Amino acid sequence: MLRASLPLGFAAALLTLSACDTAPGPASGLNDAPTVSGLSVSPTLVYRDDLTVTNNRVRIPLTASATVSDPENRLDSVLLVVENPATTSTGGALPPLVRLPMTASGGQYTATASLNLAAAAYGGYRVLVVAKDKDGRLGEALALLSYDVRGQAPTVSAATATVSGQSVTVVATVSDPDGLADVTRVEAVPASDPNGGNTFVLFDNGQGVDETANDGRYTARFEVQGSGTLRLLVRAYDRAGLKSADVLVEARVGS
Ligand SMILES: [Ca+2]
Numbered sequence: 001m002l003r004a005s006l007p008l009g010f011a012a013a014l015l016t017l018s019a020c021d022t023a024p025g026p027a028s029g030l031n032d033a034p035t036v037s038g039l040s041v042s043p044t045l046v047y048r049d050d051l052t053v054t055n056n057r058v059r060i061p062l063t064a065s066a067t068v069s070d071p072e073n074r075l076d077s078v079l080l081v082v083e084n085p086a087t088t089s090t091g092g093a094l095p096p097l098v099r100l101p102m103t104a105s106g107g108q109y110t111a112t113a114s115l116n117l118a119a120a121a122y123g124g125y126r127v128l129v130v131a132k133d134k135d136g137r138l139g140e141a142l143a144l145l146s147y148d149v150r151g152q153a154p155t156v157s158a159a160t161a162t163v164s165g166q167s168v169t170v171v172a173t174v175s176d177p178d179g180l181a182d183v184t185r186v187e188a189v190p191a192s193d194p195n196g197g198n199t200f201v202l203f204d205n206g207q208g209v210d211e212t213a214n215d216g217r218y219t220a221r222f223e224v225q226g227s228g229t230l231r232l233l234v235r236a237y238d239r240a241g242l243k244s245a246d247v248l249v250e251a252r253v254g255s
């Protein structure tokens with residue numbers, strides 16, 4: 001319509017310019033999807049330790065803001081969505097945990113939600129701002145909220161080293177108030193040089209020298225050279241990076 005009102009010569013120039021476009025594609029601006037940018041979600045990391053647990057559930061207050069625009073100014077809805085990472089028994093999607101209209105102020109959209117989770121439902125949660133225009137076109141932006149537990153450090157309650165020839169077997173009993181599954185690593189390091197990078201990893205996987213999987217008794221077997229008294233510090237770490245106290249084990253190797 002604008003072009004029809006222009007002098008003929010100018011219209012021809014516009015057509016020429018348009019023809020020079022290397023990738024003109026379909027006509028743009030007629031029915032474009034909304035754009036969502038600058039999504040900001042707070043918080044992005046929450047520890048259960050900082051929340052109140054009621055009836056084995058927690059509530060995480062969540063605020064989100066994003067800039068939303070639609071090329072034709074035909075915006076229909078802007079929603080804050082937190083997807084449910086769980087699925088049905090057949091692998092289907094479950095309704096979102098949060099689905100909330102966002103409030104507009106200029107092109108800025110904000111919402112405050114309360115995410116209600118089982119206290120032990122640790123994991124990553126997809127937070128989306130979904131904008132829809134009146135033609136049904138969608139635009140969205142994604143952020144991630146991590147829910148975890150800091151908990152308490154694991155404990156090494158007993159550790160032994162037994163020697164057979166040059167072969168040393170270390171067994172350590174480890175527990176964690178947050179459950180054995182919270183323990184990520186058990187290791188023995190030389191007491192003389194604990195940070196020297198020379199570590200032996202103990203496993204509780206029931207494989208090889210470890211007799212029973214997941215019984216909290218972690219085991220490693222390794223060969224040493226020469227003779228003398230071997231001094232090792234045994235320690236455990238959990239998912240939050242919390243470390244147990246060191247437990248010293250000693251073993252006499254060689255004659
Ligand atoms: Ca722990």
Ligand SMILES: [Ca+2]
Nearest residue numbers: 204212215217
């Ligand atoms: Ca074991």
